[in-house]
Amino acid sequence: MSQPPGRLRPETDDHDTGGFFAAAAREELAVCACAACGAVLHLPRAYCARCGSWDTVWRTVAGRGRLYSWTTVEHQVHRSFPVPYTIVLVELDDAPEARLVGYLPGRPELTAGMAMRVWFEPVDDEGTLLPQWIPEPETEGA
Amino acid sequence: MSSAADRDRCAISGIGATEFSSDSGRSALSLATEAALAAIADAGLTSVDVDGIVRCDLDAVAHNDLAEALGLPDLTYWGTSGPGGAAPGGMIGQAVGAIRSGQANAVLAFRALNGRSGARFGQAGSGPGSGAGSGGGRRVGGGGKYDEFFAPYGLVAPGHLFSLLARRHMIEFGTTEEHLGHIALACRARANANPAAQMRDRSLTMEEYLGARMISSPLRLFDYCLETDGACAVVVTSRERAGDGPHPPALIRAVAQSAGPEPQVGFLYPTLMRKSLTTQTSKSLAETLYRRAGLGPDDVDVAQFYDCFTITVLLQLEDYGFCAKGEGGPFAASGAIDKGGSLPINTSGGHLSEGYLHGLNHVVEGVRQIRGTSTSQVPGAEVCLVTSALPVTTSGLILRRP
Numbered sequence: 447m448s449q450p451p452g453r454l455r456p457e458t459d460d461h462d463t464g465g466f467f468a469a470a471a472r473e474e475l476a477v478c479a480c481a482a483c484g485a486v487l488h489l490p491r492a493y494c495a496r497c498g499s500w501d502t503v504w505r506t507v508a509g510r511g512r513l514y515s516w517t518t519v520e521h522q523v524h525r526s527f528p529v530p531y532t533i534v535l536v537e538l539d540d541a542p543e544a545r546l547v548g549y550l551p552g553r554p555e556l557t558a559g560m561a562m563r564v565w566f567e568p569v570d571d572e573g574t575l576l577p578q579w580i581p582e583p584e585t586e587g588a
Numbered sequence: 589m590s591s592a593a594d595r596d597r598c599a600i601s602g603i604g605a606t607e608f609s610s611d612s613g614r615s616a617l618s619l620a621t622e623a624a625l626a627a628i629a630d631a632g633l634t635s636v637d638v639d640g641i642v643r644c645d646l647d648a649v650a651h652n653d654l655a656e657a658l659g660l661p662d663l664t665y666w667g668t669s670g671p672g673g674a675a676p677g678g679m680i681g682q683a684v685g686a687i688r689s690g691q692a693n694a695v696l697a698f699r700a701l702n703g704r705s706g707a708r709f710g711q712a713g714s715g716p717g718s719g720a721g722s723g724g725g726r727r728v729g730g731g732g733k734y735d736e737f738f739a740p741y742g743l744v745a746p747g748h749l750f751s752l753l754a755r756r757h758m759i760e761f762g763t764t765e766e767h768l769g770h771i772a773l774a775c776r777a778r779a780n781a782n783p784a785a786q787m788r789d790r791s792l793t794m795e796e797y798l799g800a801r802m803i804s805s806p807l808r809l810f811d812y813c814l815e816t817d818g819a820c821a822v823v824v825t826s827r828e829r830a831g832d833g834p835h836p837p838a839l840i841r842a843v844a845q846s847a848g849p850e851p852q853v854g855f856l857y858p859t860l861m862r863k864s865l866t867t868q869t870s871k872s873l874a875e876t877l878y879r880r881a882g883l884g885p886d887d888v889d890v891a892q893f894y895d896c897f898t899i900t901v902l903l904q905l906e907d908y909g910f911c912a913k914g915e916g917g918p919f920a921a922s923g924a925i926d927k928g929g930s931l932p933i934n935t936s937g938g939h940l941s942e943g944y945l946h947g948l949n950h951v952v953e954g955v956r957q958i959r960g961t962s963t964s965q966v967p968g969a970e971v972c973l974v975t976s977a978l979p980v981t982t983s984g985l986i987l988r989r990p
Contacts, residue, residue, distance in 0.1 A: 454740045457730030467736070489734050489853050489861060515759065515865065517751035519742060521803040523709075526725060527742040535752055535860055545861055549741040558759040569740065570724025576740055 453526040455569050456576060463490045465504040470575045473566045476504040477544045488544035507540035509564030511579070514545055518553050536562045536579045548579030556581070592882060596988060598684045599837035601830035602631025602823035603952045608786050608943035611705040612817035616648040619819035620700035621657040627821040628658075632833035633694060636661050638823070640692030642679040644699050644946060645670030648706075654698065665692035669983070671855060673894060674845075675699070676947040677976045677983025681843035683824035693825065699948040700819035708815060709745055734854035746896065747812055749857055751804040753979070754899040756865045758806060760914065763902070765806055767917030769797040771898040771933075772810040772940055774925045779937025782963040786814055787941040811898040813939035820948040822955065831990075838958040841971070841986040842881035846873035851981070859979045866914075869982040870907035870975065878909075881986045883971065885909040888986075890957050890966040891931055891973040892950035895938040904975055905931075927964055935964040947976040954987045 458467035462478075469476035478490035482499035493500055515535045522529045532550040548562075561582035566575040604626025606612070606619050628635055635658045641651040643666075651666035665686040669678030676697070683695035729736025743749070757763045776792040779785035792810060800809035830837035848869040852858040859865075878884050885908060893901045902916035910931055911919035919925070925933045936942045936953040943949060954974040956962040975984040 453725045454728045454744075455724040455726070456736035456740050457727045458736070460730040460732075460736070462732075463730070463734065463736060489737060489858055491853060515752040515756040517748055517755060517807075518802070518805040519748060520801065520805070524742070524744045527744065531742055533741055533743050533748055533752070543861075547738055547741045547743055547857075547860070572724070574724065 453569065455574055458574055462492055466490060467574070469504055469506065470566055470577050471573055473575065474506050475509045475564050475577055476506050477538070477541050478502055479505040486541045486543040488541070505541075507538055509577075510540075510582070511536040511538045511546070511562045513556060513558060513560045513562055515558075516556050532556070534562070534579055546577060546579070548577070550580065554581070594684070594688065595841055595881065596839040597827055598687050598824055598840045599827050599830035600680075600822050600840065600951070600955050600987070601825050601833040601835065601837050602627040602629070602633065603955045604628070604630055604821045605784065605949065605952055606819045608784060608816050608818040608945070610786070610815070610817060612702055616700040616702055616706070616819070617653050617657055619702075619817070620649045620654050620698050620821070623700065623819035623821040624654060624658055624696055624698055627696065627823050630835065631694070631823040631825070631830075633823065635659055637694050638696050639663060640665035640683065640686050640695030642667045642669065642682045642695060642697045644668070644672065644675035644679065646672050646946070647699060647701065649698070649700050654696070665695065671980055673896060673946045673977025674981045674983055675976060676951050677843055677974070677985050678845050680824060680840060680951065680985050681845060681983065684840055684843060687824065687826055693829065695824045696821055697824060697948070697951075698819060698821040699946045701946065702817045703944050704815035704817050706817070732854070734858050738857040743857055746856060747804050747807060749860065750897040750899050751807045752860060753865050753903070754806050754897070757899065757902065760866055761917070763917040765798065765808070766794065767921055768807075768811055768898040768902065769794050770920040771895070771901045771925065772797055774920070775895060775934045775938045775940040776810075777926070778935050778964045779941030782936050782942060785937040785942040786816060787937060807897060807899070810940070813896050813944050814941070816943035816945060818943055818945060820945045820952050822948070822951055836959055837990060838955040838987045839990055841883065841988040842877055843983070843985045844873055844877040844880060845981065845983040846876055847981040848872045856980055866903065868903050868907055868978045869980070870904045870978050873982045873984055874908045877984050877986060883986060887971050888931065888973045889969040889971050890935060891933050892935070892938070892954050892975070893933050894947050894950060894975045894977050895934060895940050896944075896977060898940065900978065901933065903978070908973065908975070932964070932966050935962050935966065950974050950976075951985070958987050958989050
């Protein structure tokens with residue numbers, strides 16, 4: 447899963463989104479949710495328009511999801527991303543309101559709705575971990 | 589533009605454009621000035637008559653830049669719309685609002701860019717990283733941008749987003765690459781008849797479309813629009829004043845903007861969080877626009893759909909009610925969108941084959957259809973739909989013959 451040096455890293459100390467990357471640094475996947483009514487607030491933000499609460503929590507969710515869409519990029523537009531590579535869009539099993547993006551090298555064989563599993567990729571030596579997604583291995587003996 | 593009383597009260601009386609090229613060798617301000625002068629003259633006016641300017645938020649040219657370049661004696665109204673390609677319908681709406689409220693008499697709407705020789709899409713963050721010594725590259729996102737959820741994964745260009753939308757449409761409805769190809773071919777055929785189009789001399793067959801290199805699956809080379817240097821401008825006045833000009837006025841039947849029920853934070857990529865990726869802001873926009881116009885899809889004779897990519901058109905064919913949701917592919921393949929079809933589209937060639945002027949060339953071509961001067965004129969066209977970019981927000985207008 448190697449990528450070239452100098453790749454883009456996420457800003458991890460934003461007021462509204464920092465908790466997502468703080469959880470990732472612990473190898474946990476978390477979504478922002480309203481503490482009052484439970485609504486998932488993804489992408490993360492401070493106010494729940496559904497119930498009017500300013501009280502939010504980071505809810506740990508299972509690192510599993512389903513492949514919602516994908517594209518294999520064949521034409522390079524950014525120096526940090528040599529082609530081919532594949533961008534996946536994953537719908538979370540525990541919070542279907544939330545979708546997360548992932549990077550796969552090359553041109554993997556993918557099918558809509560396939561099971562995906564999270565892993566956490568170090569992207570620097572400062573402890574920044576980036577949630578990534580790979581197809582769930584076939585169940586052994588199945 | 590909120591009630592029937594506003595219908596047809598203002599008009600586009602002048603249109604102008606520069607050459608569309610891949611290297612203008614000129615500044616954006618120079619391009620904007622040329623297009624503006626052409627539009628003002630086309631309206632039968634002179635620069636001293638212009639007292640309003642509306643622009644796109646991504647334009648390098650500010651309202652005062654153009655006012656100075658044109659020698660305007662006193663600009664009393666200006667406004668900015670966007671984001672990006674969603675601007676044109678909103679710009680026309682601002683012009684109408686300014687005229688109806690007495691803040692201006694003649695408003696210039698323009699878009700100028702060196703879209704090929706200057707700044708290009710997808711290059712953000714390509715410079716030297718600021719993360720030296722950290723083992724990592726530049727940090728992206730934060731500050732309300734939300735790019736931290738997208739750019740680190742290589743989701744860095746609008747085409748990547750639209751490829752995800754196209755794949756999803758294929759998953760949900762069985763849409764095919766050939767379906768998208770019919771949209772590319774229709775736009776190319778119209779460009780082949782348009783001497784001003786960048787692709788005027790280059791025909792396109794389905795075999796060539798399918799044989800072209802993949803850019804970001806499932807979108808190939810000809811699913812992507814052009815990158816263009818150039819400028820377009822239009823002049824908006826009251827219906828009465830437009831009637832004094834040398835050309836038949838293109839009445840502005842209605843204008844609308846829409847951010848839809850799930851506006852989303854940030855810009856562009858966060859729209860991937862919407863419940864549906866295959867019904868877009870164009871759906872809610874269409875409802876508002878048709879209601880304001882007192883018209884429906886059956887009344888539209890010709891349409892200029894914003895076409896940054898072929899899939900953008902396919903989504904709008906459905907969202908604007910010309911076919912059922914999911915039927916955009918078969919509808920495009922049926923010949924309906926071609927010359928002589930029930931809904932000829934993008935009669936100048938659109939972004940895919942005329943040039944990428946961020947939706948304002950669609951407004952210019954809409955006026956030509958109403959005047960009867962298009963190079964792919966739809967006989968007897970009385971009502972033209974013109975749309976602007978999705979998915980972040982969108983805007984649109986309906987033009988009508990007096």
